[in-house]
Amino acid sequence: QKEVEQNSGPLSVPEGAIASLNCTYSDRVSQSFFWYRQYSGKSPELIMSIYSNGDKEDGRFTAQLNKASQYVSLLIRDSQPSDSATYLCAVKYGGSQGNLIFGKGTKLSVKP
Amino acid sequence: DAGVIQSPRHEVTEMGQEVTLRCKPISGHNSLFWYRQTMMRGLELLIYFNNNVPIDDSGMPEDRFSAKMPNASFSTLKIQPSEPRDSAVYFCASSSRIDRASGNTIYFGEGSWLTVV
Numbered sequence: 001q002k003e004v005e006q007n008s009g010p011l012s013v014p015e016g017a018i019a020s021l022n023c024t025y026s027d028r029v030s031q032s033f034f035w036y037r038q039y040s041g042k043s044p045e046l047i048m049s050i051y052s053n054g055d056k057e058d059g060r061f062t063a064q065l066n067k068a069s070q071y072v073s074l075l076i077r078d079s080q081p082s083d084s085a086t087y088l089c090a091v092k093y094g095g096s097q098g099n100l101i102f103g104k105g106t107k108l109s110v111k112p
Numbered sequence: 113d114a115g116v117i118q119s120p121r122h123e124v125t126e127m128g129q130e131v132t133l134r135c136k137p138i139s140g141h142n143s144l145f146w147y148r149q150t151m152m153r154g155l156e157l158l159i160y161f162n163n164n165v166p167i168d169d170s171g172m173p174e175d176r177f178s179a180k181m182p183n184a185s186f187s188t189l190k191i192q193p194s195e196p197r198d199s200a201v202y203f204c205a206s207s208s209r210i211d212r213a214s215g216n217t218i219y220f221g222e223g224s225w226l227t228v229v
Contacts, residue, residue: 042222043203043223044220046218088155099157099160099168100145100218102155102156105155
């Protein structure tokens with residue numbers, strides 16, 4: 001059973017702080033990892049992808065991957081109230097023809 | 113460029129009725145996915161197609177659920193007969209296959225909000 005685990009939260013941070021979201025996965029063969037953001041009542045939208053160990057930065061977002069520990073994280077710097085949403089971690093299984101398995105998401109609340 | 117288009121956006125139906133959800137993937141995408149999202153179970157993959165061929169339907173909950181993709185631009189998810197526990201948001205998503213292990217991006221439609229009473 002391939003699993004993706006996330007803390008459901010809610011995670012509450014003050015505006016301007018760093019929000020740290022974490023995810024673990026069960027299958028060592030996985031090569032591709034994604035973070036999606038989902039606002040209430042909306043569909044998931046991709047914000048970051050990462051394939052290699054280490055950090056990947058995109059604006060205020062940094063994704064971190066540690067394949068040895070089977071751990072993916074997302075850091076949001078200078079958090080804004082507009083970042084308040086549920087963040088879904090997704091892991092791709094099955095190679096190039098594979099599919100995404102999602103965690104249940106972590107709800108983030110950024111307080112003004 | 114149009115995204116993934118789903119219909120209907122909202123449907124309320126009575127238990128026992130047939131429900132058909134429709135999806136038009138992004139033009140040029142050759143992979144299509146049907147997901148179901150509930151508070152309790154999160155986002156679950158029901159079935160996915162590559163080049164119109166079903167690859168993995170192990171997520172389809174039971175025989176009441178069926179999915180088809182008759183051509184590259186259209187797919188349906190059918191529930192017959194529907195039950196209250198089928199109430200959820202059903203997302204269709206599509207992607208373009210990349211011939212390397214680094215993966216691809218899945219784009220979601222706006223979802224079909226189903227309520228079975």
